[in-house]
Amino acid sequence: MSLYGRIFLLNAVVLVVAVALLLGPVTVSTPILLGEALVLLGGLGAMLVANAVLLRIGLAPLARLNRAMATADLLRPDARPVVTGQGEIAGLTATFNTMLDRLEAERATSSGRVLSALEAERRRIARELHDEIGQTLTAVLLQLKHAADRVPEPVRAELHQAQETTRASLDEIRRIARRLRPGVLEELxxxxxxxxxxxxxxxxxxxxxxxxxxxxxxxxxxxxxxxxxxxxxxxxxxxxxxxxxxxxxxxxxxxxxxxxxxxxxxxxxxxxxxxxxxxxxxxxxxxxxxxxxxxxxxxxxxxxxxxxxxxxxxxxxxxxx
CATH class of the missing domain: 3.30.565.10 (Histidine kinase-like ATPase, C-terminal domain)
Structure with missing residues (x-):
């Protein structure tokens, strides 16, 4: 039975019971007596409670599905909502589970492409740092050493300081290149x-x-x-x-x-x-x-x-x- 049919049937049952009571043992006088008013109020309260309980039971799967939707996180796959019974709510739950499976698969595929591109870019940058900038700084070190051997002592100290700065920069570039491209992982x-x-x-x-x-x-x-x-x-x-x-x-x-x-x-x-x-x-x-x-x-x-x-x-x- 559909959700609409279940709700309509629940309310119809409550109304039929109320009419049957009024046509049967329950009567109402004009003006209404205190005892009759108490009976009517008690019956109304009982019908409202019964209607609320039945609706709560009937809509419980929808509440569970709502909580699952609110807490869904594609980065943290969790247990899927259980599909119980038949009708719109069961179909909606099954559709939601299928949608989550598709979204997780699509996210994994797209993330894989992004991470593969990222790793390729890391390797390219690491190679350029090592081959281009690293070789350039090595040439600068050799030129500084060559110049330091042929200049007066006061200038030689400054050139030695420039050598140390260049060597430290070269070591830092090599360290960055190793982080970008873990060659030791591939080799050892x-x-x-x-x-x-x-x-x-x-x-x-x-x-x-x-x-x-x-x-x-x-x-x-x-x-x-x-x-x-x-x-x-x-x-x-x-x-x-x-x-x-x-x-x-x-x-x-x-x-x-x-x-x-x-x-x-x-x-x-x-x-x-x-x-x-x-x-x-x-x-x-x-x-x-x-x-x-x-x-x-x-x-x-x-x-x-x-x-x-x-x-x-x-x-x-x-x-x-």
Missing amino acids: GLHSAVRALASEFTTTRLGVTAHITPGLPALGPAAELVLYRVAQESLTNAARHSGAGRVEVHLLPLPGGAGVGLVVSDDGGGIGAAPEGAGIQGMRERALLIGAELLVGAGPGGRGTRVCLNVTADRTGGTAR
């Missing part, structure tokens, strides 16, 4: 790339320690890149925003060897009630591309921030080592 694998990240972010103010469990299941290149980028973004957030002094990075197998888990935890101030920024949303989009699960929240005891990424090997085409 995920283990070495994560250890290199930990060393790169370790400073006098921030200590980063990498703990990697031996014998991790093998993952595909896309999954390894997602793990690397999530670890990189987590360390960047810890260094820039958390005020942490220590960060722990763990790579460990999932229970049963089903995949690889990444855990990045710090002892900083935590994210609290702050809204998620572009960095965390980018991590969620990357996780969705490979069907991984990303959890971002407070660390043990409610202190700091803890980022967990679980990548299942069978979703990435990996095989156990």
Whole structure:
């Protein structure tokens, strides 16, 4: 029965019962007596309560669907509303679930294209920084050294200072190029790339320690890149925003060897009630591309921030080592 039919039938039943009572045992005098007024008011109240209860039961699936619509988030796939019964509400629920599936698939496809283009642009910029600007600065260093060997002592000191500044700029450009294009990931694998990240972010103010469990299941290149980028973004957030002094990075197998888990935890101030920024949303989009699960929240005891990424090997085409 349609929603319109159910509501009409509920109200019709209430009205028929009321008319039957008036034509049967209930009578009304003119002027109305106190007892008759009490009976009528009591009957009206009972009919209103019955009508409200029946409508509440009949419209409960619509309320559940409304809550599901209000809380739907494409970056956080959740359980779909259960389709119960038949009629318009069941059809609407099924249509909503189909729409969510389509939107998530379209978002994953578009995000994959965007991230692929982003990685390609990162590689291009890194190559130009290394090949063009890096070679130019190297030539400048050689020219400064050549000039410093042939000038008087007062000018030589200034040229040596210019050499150090140029060398520091060259090192910074190379560091930026390594962040843009993780060559160590392609050449030496995920283990070495994560250890290199930990060393790169370790400073006098921030200590980063990498703990990697031996014998991790093998993952595909896309999954390894997602793990690397999530670890990189987590360390960047810890260094820039958390005020942490220590960060722990763990790579460990999932229970049963089903995949690889990444855990990045710090002892900083935590994210609290702050809204998620572009960095965390980018991590969620990357996780969705490979069907991984990303959890971002407070660390043990409610202190700091803890980022967990679980990548299942069978979703990435990996095989156990």
